[in-house]
Amino acid sequence: MEIKILSENDYLETLRLSEYAFQYHVPEEKIPSRLEKLKSHKLLGIKEENVLAAKLHIIPLAVHMNGDEWKMGGIAGVATFPEYRRSGYVKSLLIEALSQMSQDGQIVSLLAPFDFAFYRKFGWEILSDVKRVTIEKVNLQFLNLQPGSIKRYAKSNHHDDIEEIYRKYSQNYMGLLVRSTDWWKEHVYDEQSHAAVYYNSAKEARGYILYTINDRKMDIQEVVVLDQEARVGLWNLICQHDSMVDRVTVNLPAHDPFSYFLNQPKLKTEVMPYFMCRIVKAKECLERFPFDRKAEPIFLHLEDPFAVWNNGSYLIGNGEVKEYKAKQGSQCVNPPKKGIRLTINELSAILFGYKRPVELFELGLIKGAKQEINQFETMIPQLKSAFYDFF
Secondary structure (H helix, E strand, C coil): CCEEECCHHHHHHHHHHHHHHHCCCCCHHHHHHHHHHHHHCEEEEEEECCEEEEEEEEEEEEEEECCEEEEEEEEEEEEECHHHCCCCHHHHHHHHHHHHHHHCCCCEEEECCCCHHHHHCCCCEEEEEEEEEEEEHHHCCCCCCCCCEEEEECHHHCCHHHHHHHHHHHCCCEEEECCCHHHHHHHHCCCCCEEEEEECCCCCEEEEEEEEEECCEEEEEEEEECCHHHHHHHHHHHHCCCCCCCEEEEEEECCCCCCCCCCCCCCEEEEEEEEEEEECCHHHHHHHCCCCCCCCCEEEEEECCCCHHHCEEEEEECCEEEEEEECCCCCECCCCCCCEEEEHHHHHHHHCCCCCHHHHHHCCCCECCHHHHHHHHHHCCCCCECCCCCC
16 A cells, blocks of 8 residues: 555546535536635645555644644545445545654644544644534514624625624634635635624724625634623624524634623533544644643653654643654653653643633543643643634
């Protein structure tokens, strides 16, 4: 079995495999544009007798990490024809993808899983939870009138103010995608999307909702606000649709306070995991992470069987990260006995802000003395993960 980086000559065959595996059809007139988009991807493939059997896409992207931007490899389009399944091809492609991302300087990776348990085996972990709130028409009750105003936009007249709101909002989160203007137009909007922006009395853009309306249902895909005034102002706009809709659904990060401030907060709410993340280059991530640098140094003993360059011990503290290089898999050269032992899954969940060290310790997923766990807990700022996109 040989893994190859696929060329433009393979693009059409790649598209055909996607159509078969994901059960969709690309109209003939749209094929050239779809193939053109593949030029920005790194495509890994496995062929059997010169026929493409399995493939994987790496999309070069970036994510916001508490005011910083980290290069990210987006894993997408993982597919195998049924006759080649259970041959270990996807495992081999994922391991090679980790190597390729490391070489390309992509220090983290995200993906949308078909099965969380499957990708957990290879080191990806839950990135965030999404909350879906359903509001019946009877509960569209206005709050206090706000002094600002609303402007509506669409894909055809997308405005820089929307991008600026999203950028400012992203500074306080871990994992939100860095969006270019092209990404907004090609991947965020669809042809029916509306973006309503709240402007305060100083004409400053302070929040937006992205939504569609069909069959008397309002579906809000994004609520991005910078203050409570914008949150209330946009809620009142939603209520203004009471003659047009019978139901409103709202997608939110799980920790968003939406509904708490409403007159009727008792609403149908579903919470479920969304997207997965993985550290690709541990040392660089640890060096860039906003630890409390004044805390006492602590050892982390990291295990990563599928990205072996991460295996080893890391001393964190005093404003620096020292690496004790691994030798023979996860066995370190003279590893200290004290410290915290964890896998790449747990470290990914901690650095992206999805779980806290104490939580993972109580679940038995990280090991160490309670004092060291508490010490590690104090080093981690109070971070929140979030993700709205799909690829």
